[in-house]
Amino acid sequence: MRKVIYLLSIVMIFFKTSATASYEKKFYDFSMESITGETINFKDYKNKVILVVNTASYCGFTKQYDQLQELWDLYKEKNLIVLGVPSNSFNQEKNNNADIKEFCEVNFNINFPLTALTEVKGKNAHELFKWAKENHGKSAEPKWNFHKILINKEGKVQDTFASFTKPTSKKIIKAIENIL
Numbered sequence: 001m002r003k004v005i006y007l008l009s010i011v012m013i014f015f016k017t018s019a020t021a022s023y024e025k026k027f028y029d030f031s032m033e034s035i036t037g038e039t040i041n042f043k044d045y046k047n048k049v050i051l052v053v054n055t056a057s058y059c060g061f062t063k064q065y066d067q068l069q070e071l072w073d074l075y076k077e078k079n080l081i082v083l084g085v086p087s088n089s090f091n092q093e094k095n096n097n098a099d100i101k102e103f104c105e106v107n108f109n110i111n112f113p114l115t116a117l118t119e120v121k122g123k124n125a126h127e128l129f130k131w132a133k134e135n136h137g138k139s140a141e142p143k144w145n146f147h148k149i150l151i152n153k154e155g156k157v158q159d160t161f162a163s164f165t166k167p168t169s170k171k172i173i174k175a176i177e178n179i180l
Contacts, residue, residue, distance in 0.1 A: 022135065023135055023155075023156055025131055026154070026155030026156060027042055027045070027050065027128070027131075027151045027155040027156070028042050028043050028045065028046050028155045029042070029043075029155075030042050030127060030128045030131070031043075032085070032115040032116070032118065032126065032128065033115060033116040034113065034114065034115060034116065035086070035097045035100060035101045035114040035115060035116055036097070036101070037097075037116070040083075040113060040115060045081050046155070047079065047153050048079040048080065048081050048153065049075075049079060049080050049081070049150070049151065049152060049153060049158075049176060049179050049180055050080075050081045050082075050083055050150070050151040051068075051071065051080065051081070051082050051083065051148055051149070051150055051151075051167070051172075051176070052083045052085060052128070052132075052148070052149040052150075052151065053068060053082070053083070053084055053085065053146055053147070053148050053149075053167070054085045054086075054087045054089070054118075054120040054129075054142045054145060054146065054147055055084045055085060055086050055087065055093075055114075055145060055146060056086065056087060056088070056090060056092040056093040056145040056146075057086075057092070057093055057094050057100060057103045057104075058092040058093065058094075059090070059092045059144075059145040059146065061144075061145055061146035061163050061164075062145075062146075064146050064166060064167055065084075065104065065107070065108035065110060066108055067166055067167035067168040068082050068084065068110075068112065068167045069082075069108060069109065069110055069111070069112065070167070070168055071167050071168060071172075071176075072111070072112040075176060075180065076112075078180050079153075079180060080176060080180065081112075081113065082112040082113070083112070083113050083114075083115065084104070084110065084112060084113065084114040084115070085114075085115045085118050085120060085126075086100045086114060086115065086116070086117050086118065087117065087118050087119060087120045087142075087145070088117060088119075089119055089120045089121050089122070089125075089142065090144055090145050092145055093117065093145075094117075095117075096117070097116050097117055100114070100117065101114065120142045120147075121141055121142050129141065129142070132149050132157050132160075135156070135157055136149075136157035136160065139160045140157055140160050142163075143162065143163070144162075144163040145163060146163040147160070147161070147162065147163050148160065148161040148162075148165065148167070148172065150172075150175055150176065150179075152179045153179065158175065158179055159175050161175075
């Protein structure tokens with residue numbers, strides 16, 4: 001019986017998908033470069049809910065930009081920040097910030113904050129994405145473009161959503177409204 005319990009414990013540890021959240025840092029301890037070159041200091045987002053989405057111009061999910069803008073328009077006055085993080089981690093993004101910015105503005109009329117082109121997974125990932133994975137587990141690491149990480153007002157990962165979950169889905173809307 002002890003062997004069975006021991007083996008089950010080992011198996012459970014091996015398949016554990018979420019990390020133990022120590023949160024030595026919080027979302028507000030980070031910053032990123034904006035698409036226009038200024039620093040986005042996340043301290044400015046304190047006491048707000050943030051939806052971080054890694055984006056790409058040449059992805060099958062690129063049409064989600066419309067729904068991200070819709071979320072921004074609906075909830076920005078209620079302290080939701082939609083933060084687009086253009087990334088070429090999956091080889092589907094333009095090569096420079098100016099082209100990305102123009103694409104987003106011309107094709108989707110985006111006016112929510114966008115960061116500079118940023119790596120979101122692997123050893124070269126921005127520290128924010130390493131932090132999210134460390135504190136929330138594998139579900140926080142983008143598996144593809146338009147992966148969504150919801151940050152609560154305390155600066156911690158509240159939830160994550162796969163690329164195929166649309167920004168205005170009932171699941172995401174409910175999660176946002178529950179913490180606004």
